[in-house]
Amino acid sequence: xxxxxxxxxxxxxxxxxxxxxxxxxxxxxxxxxxxxxxxxxxxxxxxxxxxxxxxxxxxxxxxxxxxxxxxxxxxxxxxxxxxxxxxxxxxxxxxxxxxxxxxxxxxxxxx
Amino acid sequence: xxxxxxxxxxxxxxxxxxxxxxxxxxxxxxxxxxxxxxxxxxxxxxxxxxxxxxxxxxxxxxxxxxxxxxxxxxxxxxxxxxxxxxxxxxxxxxxxxxxxxxxxxxxxxxxxxxxxxxxx
Numbered sequence: 425x426x427x428x429x430x431x432x433x434x435x436x437x438x439x440x441x442x443x444x445x446x447x448x449x450x451x452x453x454x455x456x457x458x459x460x461x462x463x464x465x466x467x468x469x470x471x472x473x474x475x476x477x478x479x480x481x482x483x484x485x486x487x488x489x490x491x492x493x494x495x496x497x498x499x500x501x502x503x504x505x506x507x508x509x510x511x512x513x514x515x516x517x518x519x520x521x522x523x524x525x526x527x528x529x530x531x532x533x534x535x
Numbered sequence: 536x537x538x539x540x541x542x543x544x545x546x547x548x549x550x551x552x553x554x555x556x557x558x559x560x561x562x563x564x565x566x567x568x569x570x571x572x573x574x575x576x577x578x579x580x581x582x583x584x585x586x587x588x589x590x591x592x593x594x595x596x597x598x599x600x601x602x603x604x605x606x607x608x609x610x611x612x613x614x615x616x617x618x619x620x621x622x623x624x625x626x627x628x629x630x631x632x633x634x635x636x637x638x639x640x641x642x643x644x645x646x647x648x649x650x651x652x653x654x655x
Contacts, residue, residue: 425596457641459580466629466645467580472638512580516640523593524570524582524640 426450426517428527435533442500444530446513452489454515456496462509470511471498500532508534537561537644539630544649547620551653555615557630557646564606568633569613570642571604573626573651583628586613598624620653627651 428448436442446456455474459467469478471487474496484501500507513527543555557569571583584594584604592604603616613630627648634643 455640466647469641469643472641478643523585526580526582529579
């Protein structure tokens with residue numbers, strides 16, 4: 425099977441920057457997508473194709489790839505209380521054997 | 536409005552069967568890739584199954600041979616038939632659409648989820 429690894433938790437003060445990493449052997453060959461999930465709610469797409477932002481998602485959400493490395497990053501700039509949630513990266517393996525693989529998830533806590 | 540609504544969850548005994556439904560509105564399920572994703576209590580997201588627009592289907596290893604995904608064109612609905620259910624299948628089950636237009640792998644529309652509890 426294919427795995428995407430994220431840190432279990434990230435804590436940040438309001439107005440500061442939160443960075444969430446996602447490591448996978450198929451990066452950068454495959455794109456990464458990011459979802460936000462608040463308690464009791466369905467996931468919401470916040471970043472797709474490494475760094476593209478869907479309409480309606482605030483500009484403080486951005487994504488990046490390390491270029492040649494195996495890590496991608498979701499960055500939340502100027503964190504707000506409403507950004508407290510679980511965040512999941514998602515991608516596929518290099519051969520497409522596993523079409524949808526989710527990361528282990530990161531809980532973002534706004535202090 | 537583009538929307539997905541899941542129904543069919545509930546309490547079922549181990550070894551039992553259950554069929555989940557996901558009704559779509561605002562788009563046609565046969566034109567897009569449709570998936571089921573589940574989330575066990577307090578755990579992360581796990582992809583379960585996909586049905587592609589051409590009708591081919593794929594499953595996670597953990598459900599292969601027990602779950603079947605299908606669709607009804609007339610009702611614009613996808614289904615997940617779950618047989619031989621186990622305690623570890625307990626989860627909220629979401630249906631989700633892969634974004635059309637070449638955004639491969641991007642799940643842009645999600646339903647609200649339906650809870651399946653497997654317990655005696």
